[in-house]
Amino acid sequence: MADLKALAEAVIKGDQNTAVEITKAALAEGAPPKQVLDEGLIAGMDVIGARFKKNEVYIPEVLIAARAMKMAMQILEPELVKAGVEPVGKLLIGTVQGDLHDIGKNLVAMMLKGAGFEVIDLGVDVRPEKFVEQVKSSNAQLIGMSALLTTTMPGMEKTIKALKDAGVSAKVMIGGAPVTQDFADKIGADGYAPDAASAVDIAKSLVA
Ligand code: B1M
Numbered sequence: 001m002a003d004l005k006a007l008a009e010a011v012i013k014g015d016q017n018t019a020v021e022i023t024k025a026a027l028a029e030g031a032p033p034k035q036v037l038d039e040g041l042i043a044g045m046d047v048i049g050a051r052f053k054k055n056e057v058y059i060p061e062v063l064i065a066a067r068a069m070k071m072a073m074q075i076l077e078p079e080l081v082k083a084g085v086e087p088v089g090k091l092l093i094g095t096v097q098g099d100l101h102d103i104g105k106n107l108v109a110m111m112l113k114g115a116g117f118e119v120i121d122l123g124v125d126v127r128p129e130k131f132v133e134q135v136k137s138s139n140a141q142l143i144g145m146s147a148l149l150t151t152t153m154p155g156m157e158k159t160i161k162a163l164k165d166a167g168v169s170a171k172v173m174i175g176g177a178p179v180t181q182d183f184a185d186k187i188g189a190d191g192y193a194p195d196a197a198s199a200v201d202i203a204k205s206l207v208a
Helices: 004-013 016-028 033-053 059-082 103-114 128-138 154-165 181-187 196-207
Strands: 090-095 118-121 142-146 171-175
Touching: 004 016, 004 033, 004 059, 016 033, 016 059, 033 059, 033 103, 033 196, 059 103, 090 103, 090 128, 103 118, 103 142, 103 196, 128 142, 128 154, 142 154, 142 196, 154 171, 154 181, 171 181, 171 196
Parallel strands: 090 118, 090 142, 142 171
Antiparallel strands: none
């Protein structure tokens, strides 16, 4: 049986070739795709997330690990679909209107994918109406908004209002350097995360 601990370790190290090789070997040996995902890829990203939170690793290491996970996921994804494995939850994410910063948002999206979420990335400069349209058409349970400018933070409040006006029941999580828990409470967001690893914990609690 292919070594799923070694697969987790390959993700942690960002060794994409080994991650892909072990994923292929595990599937060829008949390992259940969900087990390869949980005990290999997600286990590895969990370790990276915990180390990132404790400042033991930094953004480059997270990006390299996420790339290894992504390469292995390309092999695993069709098998997960065939096996009927459901994602942990479906999330829409975007940087709010007027804001072009996407490095943090992309990191959050990658960590969430690493944790088993289906992530639909709407990109940057996302209008409130677009969040509303997309959540309706995708049936996502969770909406993530990122803002890096104090001048674009009000876009989060406008989006929450637009979602409420449209009768959307999806939960909303926000983040970005100038965003705080107080601000999240004030505008009626369901969750706030200061970093990408915490975003995974909050997202899991919001879809639980
Ligand atoms: Co801009 N910029 N920038 N910038 N930029 C800042 C944000 C700024 C603080 C720099 C400064 O003045 N010291 C300042 C904002 C000031 C303010 O509003 N208080 C600023 C400014 C003013 C501007 C322009 C207006 C500059 C100008 O043109 N005069 C302009 C605005 C353009 C626009 O958006 N309309 C602008 C442009 C740019 C670039 C295009 C050059 C580039 C962006 C490139 C890109 O993103 N593709 C850029 C950059 C790179 C920065 C800095 C240097 C770095 C931001 C970053 O990527 N950080 C930034 C200064 C700084 O922070 N040191 C600055 C790394 C990233 C991983 O962190 O995004 O905070 P962050 O994400 C974290 C957490 O916040 C959290 O998790 C992430 C990982 O742990 N998080 C979430 C983020 N989103 C989350 C969502 C969640 C949960 C957690 O739930 C959904």
